[in-house]
Amino acid sequence: MPFLSACKITYLHRKLKPLNTFFMQKPIFIPYAHIPIKNIIFDLGGVIMNISYQKTLDAFKQIGINNIEELYTQMEQTELFDLFDKGLITPHDFRDSIRQYSPIGLTDGDIDMAWNDMFLDLPKVRLDLLQSVKNHYNTFLLSNTNAIHIEYFNQLLNREFGLKDFSNFFHKIYYSYEIKMRKPDPDPFMLIVNENGLKVEETLFIDDSIQHIVTAHSLGIHSYLLKCNESEIIENLFKR
Numbered sequence: 001m002p003f004l005s006a007c008k009i010t011y012l013h014r015k016l017k018p019l020n021t022f023f024m025q026k027p028i029f030i031p032y033a034h035i036p037i038k039n040i041i042f043d044l045g046g047v048i049m050n051i052s053y054q055k056t057l058d059a060f061k062q063i064g065i066n067n068i069e070e071l072y073t074q075m076e077q078t079e080l081f082d083l084f085d086k087g088l089i090t091p092h093d094f095r096d097s098i099r100q101y102s103p104i105g106l107t108d109g110d111i112d113m114a115w116n117d118m119f120l121d122l123p124k125v126r127l128d129l130l131q132s133v134k135n136h137y138n139t140f141l142l143s144n145t146n147a148i149h150i151e152y153f154n155q156l157l158n159r160e161f162g163l164k165d166f167s168n169f170f171h172k173i174y175y176s177y178e179i180k181m182r183k184p185d186p187d188p189f190m191l192i193v194n195e196n197g198l199k200v201e202e203t204l205f206i207d208d209s210i211q212h213i214v215t216a217h218s219l220g221i222h223s224y225l226l227k228c229n230e231s232e233i234i235e236n237l238f239k240r
Helices: 003-015 053-062 079-085 093-100 106-118 126-136 148-162 187-195 208-218
Strands: 039-042 119-121 136-141 172-175 204-209 222-225
Touching: 053 106, 079 093, 093 106, 093 148, 106 148, 119 148, 126 136, 126 148, 136 187, 172 187, 204 208, 208 222
Parallel strands: 039 136, 039 204, 136 172, 204 222
Antiparallel strands: none
């Protein structure tokens, strides 16, 4: 190769960045761009997966549980739902308790369908975002959930994306029914902080429920309330 051509190629190689450099840039959470965040704790339903609590309330009413809003809402729920979220009762126990509120002879399938009806979809762009964020931050999933919902999530992931679970997208996952504690109690937050040696001032928590945000904020964790009711979506809040 002539010397001049070799010099030109060397110069161009130094001048041009690889084509994938843009996609490898660190995602910045815009509302906290001025804060040196190193760790991000994500909620699942409402933040990563689109949900509608009203759909589940309506579905329970359709199977005869007309007082469902006295038992369960986004803001609060009865002990039955707390115990199930904490893994302190089995799916069998949960379903049997739900049957007591309906005059209809409900099958397991009837109950599971109503209970899972809140889940709308999981956009692939969210999974792409999570993978990008994981490459630059310590990421954690903290979700109030239960065995019935997790089975549904994993089936959806397998059906839509060929994945067995969410483990590819977080450094560690904390499901309430596995750790026996749930938001808005401070315990699950401190479990993540202490178990992983995090500094609260370097940690961000993103959730769509104000009561969870209040607790995290009281612990010194930077917190952001995702306003799903105003059509705010997580992928628009990261600069990539």
